[in-house]
Structure formats: C-alpha cells, structure tokens
Amino acid sequence: MRKQIAASLLALLASSQVLAQDAEALRIGVEASYPPFSYKKPDGSLAGFEIEIGNALCADMQVRCTWVEQPFDGLIPALRVKKIDGIMSSMTVTSERLKVVDFSRSYYKTPARFVTRKDRPEITAQGPLDGLRVAVLRGSVHARYVQDKLVPRGVQMVQYGSQQEADLDLISGRVDAMMADAINLKENFLQSEGGKDFAFNGPSYDEEEYFGKGAGIAFRKGNDALLGRFNQALDNIGRNGTYQKIYESYFPDGEVSKLID
Numbered sequence: 001m002r003k004q005i006a007a008s009l010l011a012l013l014a015s016s017q018v019l020a021q022d023a024e025a026l027r028i029g030v031e032a033s034y035p036p037f038s039y040k041k042p043d044g045s046l047a048g049f050e051i052e053i054g055n056a057l058c059a060d061m062q063v064r065c066t067w068v069e070q071p072f073d074g075l076i077p078a079l080r081v082k083k084i085d086g087i088m089s090s091m092t093v094t095s096e097r098l099k100v101v102d103f104s105r106s107y108y109k110t111p112a113r114f115v116t117r118k119d120r121p122e123i124t125a126q127g128p129l130d131g132l133r134v135a136v137l138r139g140s141v142h143a144r145y146v147q148d149k150l151v152p153r154g155v156q157m158v159q160y161g162s163q164q165e166a167d168l169d170l171i172s173g174r175v176d177a178m179m180a181d182a183i184n185l186k187e188n189f190l191q192s193e194g195g196k197d198f199a200f201n202g203p204s205y206d207e208e209e210y211f212g213k214g215a216g217i218a219f220r221k222g223n224d225a226l227l228g229r230f231n232q233a234l235d236n237i238g239r240n241g242t243y244q245k246i247y248e249s250y251f252p253d254g255e256v257s258k259l260i261d
Contacts, residue, residue, distance in 0.1 A: 025063070025064045025065075025066065026058065026063055026065045026066070026085045026086065026226075027065075027066050027068045027083070027084045027086075028054055028065055028066070028068065028084065028085065028086050028087070028088050029067075029068050029069075029070050029075045029078055029079060029083075029084040029086070029087045029088070029089060030046070030050070030051070030054075030067050030068070030069060030070070030075075030087070030088060030089045031069070031070060031071060031072040031075065031089050031162065032046055032048075032067075032069050033162045033163050033164045034048075034089070034090055034163055034181075034184055034188070035048060035184065035187060035188040036049055036183065036184070036187050036188070036250050037049050037050045037089075037090045037181075037183075037184065038089060038090070046067050048250075049108075049246065049247075049250040049251075050088050050089070050090065050215075051067065052246045052249075053088075053237070053243065054067070054088045056237050056242050056243070056246065057230060057233040057234065057237065060233040060236050060237055060242075061229055061230075061233050068083070068084050070084070071138070072089065072137050072138060072139050072140060072162070073137075073138040073139030073161065075087045075089055075091070075139075075218075076097070076100060076101060076139075076218065079101060079218060079219070080100070080101075080220060082220070085219070085220075085223075085226065086217050086218060086219050086230070087101075087217065087218035087219075088217050090181065090184075090215045091103075091215055091216065091217075091218050092211060092212035092213075092215055092216075093212045093213045093214060093215070093216040094141060094144075094210070094212040095209075096144070097218070100221070101218040101219060101220065102218070102219045102220070102221055102222070102224075102227055103216035103217065103218055103219070103227075104216045104217040104218075104219070104227055104230045104234060105216065105231055105234055105259070105260075106212075106213050106214030106215060106216045106259045107214065107216065107217075107234060107243075107259055108214055108215055108247075108257060108258065108259055108260075109206075109212075109214030109215065109256070109257040109259060110181050110182050110255075110256050110257065111181075111182050111204035111205055111206040111211070112141070112145070112179055112180065112181060112182060112205040112206070113179070113180075113182040113200050113201075113203075113204055113205065114134075114177050114178065114179050114200070114201045114202050115170070115177065115178050115180075115185050115189060115190065115195070115198050115199065115200055115201060116176060116177045116178075116198065116199070116201040117197055117198055117199075118197060118198060118199045120177070120201060122202050123201050123202040124202060129150060129153045129154050129155050130153070130154030131154060131156065132150075132154070132155050132176050133155075133156045133158055133175040133176045133177070134146050134150065134155050134156070134157055134158065134175065134176070134177045134178065134179055135158050135159075135160060135166040135169060135170055135175040135177070135178040136157060136158070136159055136160070136166070136178070136179055136180070137159070137160060137161075137162070137163055137180065138159040138160060138161055140180075141210055141211050141212060142179040142180055142181075143157065143159055144210060145179070145205065145207075145210040145211070146179060148210070158174075158175050163180060163184065166178055166180070167189055167194065167195075168194075170189075170198070171194045171195075177201065179205075182200075182204060183251075183255060183256055185200070186200075186255075214257065214259050217230055234260055237260070238260040238261050243258075243260045
C-alpha cells in the first residue's frame, strides 16, 4: 500500500513539474529573413542579433522559449489570438501599433533608407516620383511611410511578405527602389552578390511619427506581468554586459543606436 501511495505521489509530483515547465514555455514570433537581426543558417537554425538577445532574455528569466516563424504582417494577428506570446522581430514602437499591442522598452534603433540601382537619380522630397515602383515589407513602418508620403506623389507601392522576396524583385527589375532598415539593406543586400549594382539613394529617414522610438518586444494588451519580466531582463543583460557583448559582435562600428546600457 505504501509503495502505491509513494508511486502516486511521485506521479503527481512529475505531473506538477511538467505543468510548471509548460507554464514557463514562451513562444516568440519572428520573421526570420531580416539579417543581421534574424535569419536562418544553412542548417535551418535561427541566428542574428535579435535571436541572441531573445535567447539571453529567456536565459535570464529562466524560461523555455520557442521561436515561431511568421510572415511579418501576420505577427500581430498571431499575437492577438494567442498563437504566440510575444514578438521580437525588429518591430518598431509606433503610436499606431500601441493601439493594439503593448511594447517593452526599445533595445535598438536604426534609420530607414532607399536603395536603387547606382545609376538611378536621387530620390528627394521635391524630385519627380511618378511611376516609381517601391518595394516595402508588408505591415512595416516603411510601408506606412511610403503610403502616406509617396503614394500621393505618384509612387506605386509594392508590398512583400519577406525581405528576400523584395530583394529578388529589385534585382530582377520588377521594382525600381526598396525602402527598409538601413543596416539590413547594407549587410544583407548591398554587400551581397545580387546587390553589387545597387547603392543607397537619398537621405536617411528617422521621423518619430513613422519610424518610432526603436524596436521593442510586443505583447498582448494588458499582459503587464510578462512585459515587466522582459523589461527587467533587458535591464539585467544591460547591467551584466551580455547585451554589450552581443551588440559588439554584430555592430563593431556602432552603426546601430544602442538603447540598452
């Protein structure tokens, strides 16, 4: 009888441990084709600045995190219907997004820029833009900027589910220009074989109205406890040097604005 009771207690304890582990399992959404922030290695595993930062945050909180890949424009809908618990995918904190999700403190910021073929005239605030086909990532701050500022001037906006798709269409000539994060364009596109005939075109864009206060981790509205834990973890990896170590491994020249100290 005692053996049966002991076995039952052990089974109950094991079940409780499993439930506790499941309760601490977090699903983080990412669109994994945005080097150097998030991308896939040849073996299919995820890598990049944000992937390493996210893994460091989960280690600090002592929770088990799973990366869930989604098209960028599907990340917020997936969060709101509880398919994922957070979004860490270079998502800029903007007033529009704050209407539907909550954000952690920002952890980096970079400007937006255009790239075109090297021989294309400069894209300026005053220059002619009629008929210019501009590629943007669907659901991005860049799409909102182009829609509001450039479409009324004759630009044709072409939206994509991933940056890789946009890159290929720019190379093939299906679009004339692409607007995206400056660091992603530099390291993922301009330094690639396919980007050798292309260059930055025009100035940098960082108006807070459109490009926000930097990238943050998005959570469902009202999930204050989880948001607070991530904010605390961001503070922790800043203080213990983990953030700085990861930052320096990706951006040794300091071209990305570092928002964690």
